[in-house]
Amino acid sequence: MTIDRELFVSAPGKVILHGEHAVVHGKMALAVGLNLRTFIRIRPCKDDTVLINLPNIGTKLSWDVSQLQSLLPSFQDDPQNMEILKNFAGLTDGCKDTESLAVLAFLYLYLSIFGRDLPSVDVVVWSQLPTGAGLGSSAAYCVCLAAAMLTYCGRIADPMREEAKTSRWSQTELDLINQWAFQGEKVIHGNPSGVDNAVGTWGGALQYQSGRITPIERVPMLHILLTNTKVPRSTKVLVAGVKEKLLKFPDIIEPVLSSIHAISQECQRVLKEMTAGLSMDHYSVLEELIDINQHHLNVIGVGHPSLNTICRVTAERGLHSKLTGAGGGGCAVTLLRPDTDHTVVEAVKQELTDCGFQCWETSIGALGVSVHLPSSLTEDAREAFSNL
Template identity: 35%
Template sequence: MQLLLAHSKSPGKLILSGEHSTVYGKNSVATTVNLYTECQIFAINNEQIIQLNLINLDYQKIWPFELLKNSSRLINSIDDFRFDGEESLMKIDQFRNELQSEPANIMNSCLVFLFLYLSIGDLSERKSIKIEIKSNLPNGAGLGSSSAYIVSLAEALFTAFKVSIDKKEFNRWCWEMDKLFHGKPSGVDNSICTYGGAILFRNGQLIEQIDHENLPELKVILVNTQVPRNTKNLVEKCRQRLTIFNDIGNQLLELLNSVSQQVWFTLKQDQSNLNQLSTLFEMNQHLLNCLNVGHEKIDEIVAIAKRHDLSAKLTGAGGGGVVMIYLNNDTKQESLLKQLHSNGFVTYQVKLGVSGVHTVN
């Protein structure tokens, strides 16, 4: 019989405004979406193993229990937790080497687990456990699947090992782990998955939060272009254009910054005028196209939305991934969905602004 030690859920994320400009210290506005990654940790008594099951990836990794228990703890205190690239990876070389043949997403997922496992609490007190992680977030679509994985896993491990950590420090740990996936993450994704609701983020800092209970209801349809993209490559494409057209690029970033400020003001103080979000999202999309992160499939979805008198914008890095259609007028929703599906797109009808990571009782 398996004893459940912890069960956590982390939502995905949606960038409402400020994609790419956040990399340059400008405002971005993010909210949660009710697509979740769940992590369950079970105590197992009949085997001396540590087992990690990545259900969506159809992957299972097993380590001998004694091998992990007798490893050196990676940090001396919670405040010491850092990920410094190759320097940090060298500390777990014996584990990394056996993962080298795996796809990057599987290898990084395993490494995140190992860093957290070998850093949280007292290793001498460990028992054999099985970790199961499943998600209904599409991978690589701009909805924060990697951060939701990290945040849900960290929450479950801290709970299972009965180690206390405040939310700010917890969020920093998750940002450190996101470096494994994204190199130099802005911090937006892990922050919104941790805190929930909606956040205003600028220059690597969470500036303000609106709790999920105080957010207006925003009706959206998410449309998956089913075009895979690489966040690092798109960030580089944007950087190259900004470098070539420096003065124009700076003006574009300031315009995106202003749009994000107005989106945040509307969500926080001017909720009687939510219809103006439609225009702001349209502006955002045009500015992002100027930064060279669009795609013909995104343009197709934007055009379909426009024919239904609705606004749409990419969310995340662009170049494919997911497009958000804002339903400020949902009377044409049935016709909209019919056309999107007939054009081969996958859609999600979701709720925005849900609570952040939490333990499931």
């Protein structure tokens, strides 16, 4: 049974706190929820129409429900056959652009989750996350779509209904959201690890090693400065470069990867301690781990002059930074202590912005997928939806 009101859902992005590249070689990585979020509004549509509006990438499409209904027989025979959806949406073979992949994921989840009883819906997805920056934007999108559609059709509870005893979904319901979000991620990425959608679903932090994803119970919310260098990079090329170094200098690079693994373990231990009682000593250890890991990442060849600039600018003001994700450009995180002076942060943001970078003052350890009342949306999300 579908709900008869507008529904708002959000999911966080993600950053890798420690373990980049080492995780490819069987070591442990720590992924954490990033409190830059993707928001979705889904509501009934008066006409027999399905509308999807993605203002961040300038995409707005609509279809008659009858058109989508005609796809069901062949789609349900072979849900993995994306050619059916590509042909319907007029997408060319080998389409890899953000818009095409987002539309494909939407159509796949809409047809799969709603099944025979396709509703007329008006869907708007708006995000604080930049695309293509390694911050889990596609996973946050898929988590939002899955959670909103599953709730809309009644396959999971609506936490905002009057009789609800909690404003969160149950673990079983979150598992279902995560499973469908992972299917959406497969449409977009082919063979994803599942880490990004797991972080988007559960938030907080999780450990990833050798294909196994383990959520970490209770982690502190840490304030950070996130900086996007806007320097494009190829994850595939960077991963291949690390592998080449490992094959060429196994006795040198293997210990570095093992050290990165140990950094992840130590960081996890400190985060657990911080939930029992936070002290500035904990921050000192976290800062040291950030510095050591950044040096290691430079050693294995995934640094970049833009990232060095971020580390220099922040270090000059007593702050500690490291790359997050594939490196070679991309993004960096800077840890902000609770007692960091606001003027220092503003000065750093200004200098990094003057370098052509994009900065956000935000937090990690963020809450996972959540349902919202309109009044509980962030101010920028409220404004975005009011204009759409």
